[in-house]
Amino acid sequence: MLEARDQYEIALEKYFAQDFEGAIPLFEAALKLRPTVKAGEVLRFRSLSLAANPRRNDWSGVYEAVEK
Numbered sequence: 494m495l496e497a498r499d500q501y502e503i504a505l506e507k508y509f510a511q512d513f514e515g516a517i518p519l520f521e522a523a524l525k526l527r528p529t530v531k532a533g534e535v536l537r538f539r540s541l542s543l544a545a546n547p548r549r550n551d552w553s554g555v556y557e558a559v560e561k
Contacts, residue, residue, distance in 0.1 A: 494527070497527040497530070500519050504519030504536070504540075508539075508554075511547075511552060513543045514544050520534075520537035520540060543556075
């Protein structure tokens, strides 16, 4: 359980540093350890989306959904 938390926290740091490519495998690792944690699943999806569609350098960390 603590390993999943550690993976998630490192992934989250990378996410907010806009290192989405680096965050993706860490979110995936956390999800393998704790597959029921929805936050990791959501942030993995967002990381994939943001890696494919980069944000401005002044990105505040707020995710803007482009589809419903």
